[in-house]
Amino acid sequence: MSYRSHADLGGRDGYGAVHPQAEEELFHAPWEARVLALTLAMGATGLWNIDSSRAARESLADYRELSYYQIWLAGLEKLLLQSGALQAGELEQGRSLQPAVAVARVLRAAGVAAALARGTPTVRPPSGPARYALGQWVRTTAAAPPHHTRLPGYARGKRGVIERVHGAHVFADTHAHNLGERPQWLYTVMFDERELWGASTAPQQSCISVDAWEPYLEPA
Amino acid sequence: MSEHGHGHDHEQEQEQRSPSPEVLRVRALETVLTQKGYVDPAALDALIDTYQWKIGPRNGAQVVARAWCDVEFRGWLLKDATAAIASMGYSGRQGEHMVAVENTPQLHNLVVCTLCSCYPWPILGLPPTWYKSAPYRARAVKDPRGVLADFGVVLPAAVRIRVWDSTAEVRYLVLPQRPAGSEHLSERELGNLVTRDSMIGTGLPLAPGAPAAGVSA
Numbered sequence: 001m002s003y004r005s006h007a008d009l010g011g012r013d014g015y016g017a018v019h020p021q022a023e024e025e026l027f028h029a030p031w032e033a034r035v036l037a038l039t040l041a042m043g044a045t046g047l048w049n050i051d052s053s054r055a056a057r058e059s060l061a062d063y064r065e066l067s068y069y070q071i072w073l074a075g076l077e078k079l080l081l082q083s084g085a086l087q088a089g090e091l092e093q094g095r096s097l098q099p100a101v102a103v104a105r106v107l108r109a110a111g112v113a114a115a116l117a118r119g120t121p122t123v124r125p126p127s128g129p130a131r132y133a134l135g136q137w138v139r140t141t142a143a144a145p146p147h148h149t150r151l152p153g154y155a156r157g158k159r160g161v162i163e164r165v166h167g168a169h170v171f172a173d174t175h176a177h178n179l180g181e182r183p184q185w186l187y188t189v190m191f192d193e194r195e196l197w198g199a200s201t202a203p204q205q206s207c208i209s210v211d212a213w214e215p216y217l218e219p220a
Numbered sequence: 221m222s223e224h225g226h227g228h229d230h231e232q233e234q235e236q237r238s239p240s241p242e243v244l245r246v247r248a249l250e251t252v253l254t255q256k257g258y259v260d261p262a263a264l265d266a267l268i269d270t271y272q273w274k275i276g277p278r279n280g281a282q283v284v285a286r287a288w289c290d291v292e293f294r295g296w297l298l299k300d301a302t303a304a305i306a307s308m309g310y311s312g313r314q315g316e317h318m319v320a321v322e323n324t325p326q327l328h329n330l331v332v333c334t335l336c337s338c339y340p341w342p343i344l345g346l347p348p349t350w351y352k353s354a355p356y357r358a359r360a361v362k363d364p365r366g367v368l369a370d371f372g373v374v375l376p377a378a379v380r381i382r383v384w385d386s387t388a389e390v391r392y393l394v395l396p397q398r399p400a401g402s403e404h405l406s407e408r409e410l411g412n413l414v415t416r417d418s419m420i421g422t423g424l425p426l427a428p429g430a431p432a433a434g435v436s437a
Contacts, residue, residue, distance in 0.1 A: 007336055
């Protein structure tokens with residue numbers, strides 16, 4: 001399986017300043033709000049899950065050239081075609097040409113507040129005890145797997161300490177590819193800055209954590 | 221990712237005059253999805269209305285102000301943020317599993333999602349553009365002091381910085397330090413000092429007497 005994420009940006013050099021922004025600035029054009037709403041409403045149909053939608057977005061070949069909502073728009077179109085909810089030609093013509101596929105639910109205006117308040121919790125009963133305990137040293141896996149994953153490149157093959165244990169959660173790596181929830185223990189793993197960036201970077205008196213599922217970890 | 225332009229009004233006018241490719245694509249998409257019966261346009265309006273007017277950083281500001289005033293609530297928030305925040309009516313999508321992290325005179329917390337744009341929606345609303353931008357996602361983990369400087373925040377060298385990369389479904393709220401000189405303020409007045417950025421860790425709360433948070437100068 002060939003799979004490449006273009007979204008793994010943490011620790012990359014060459015980026016310029018961050019530009020702060022006022023709190024009330026949400027959208028730069030009305031179509032952005034519409035894409036957000038279409039994405040949320042289509043997510044509610046159950047045709048795909050949040051992990052498969054992240055995978056659809058991060059694997060867009062032109063990810064780095066697109067604005068945020070351009071990514072969401074392209075990701076949504078990709079998911080609609082992949083799932084068979086839309087057929088080729090329907091978008092171009094702007095009308096339905098084929099019968100709809102069955103969906104688990106359709107979000108109605110009256111149900112929006114309740115659906116948002118409910119959310120989609122990912123915690124699940126664990127199938128066994130946690131392998132690691134608070135304060136234990138671990139090493140993250142070094143190899144990048146050929147599928148969606150949530151261990152950033154900068155945190156691969158690094159030694160860190162278990163700082164929090166969050167229970168068992170839906171495993172993004174399998175869930176994204178429709179291979180099931182396969183819940184795994186989830187931990188916050190903390191790294192010293194020198195472990196991640198080496199001695200070459202000027203120290204900032206910082207430490208950095210990621211949230212890592214158990215399969216990302218081995219004893220250190 | 222490319223940076224967005226500036227000036228909503230200008231872009232909205234332009235969108236009406238000569239629709240951009242995105243406007244046409246989104247219009248076609250909404251038409252087809254509605255014809256298929258997958259989406260209800262009224263639900264789309266309700267979703268946009270919710271994040272424009274109902275769910276935003278003022279929710280989180282109330283949580284922080286309460287934690288500053290009520291020591292028992294603060295303890296609950298730090299121990300079980302999901303339940304403590306839900307008790308104030310904020311729960312659900314992109315805030316299903318909450319953790320609150322407290323700034324102290326020795327430690328400053330900063331939250332990022334280097335892989336996408338994970339953010340605690342029920343208490344902060346939709347993430348700002350900079351939070352989703354490549355420079356923030358690339359630099360927050362490796363150069364947090366440089367990022368803070370972009371926001372005009374310079375911390376003493378002795379203050380340690382703790383960066384939380386939100387790589388799973390846990391969402392983080394920074395509990396900033398209560399500003400000096402705010403002892404006489406009510407919980408409501410304190411909430412006005414809590415900026416969105418102070419709850420992400422890229423900012424500090426306003427000093428008493430400054431213009432209220434959430435109102436641009």
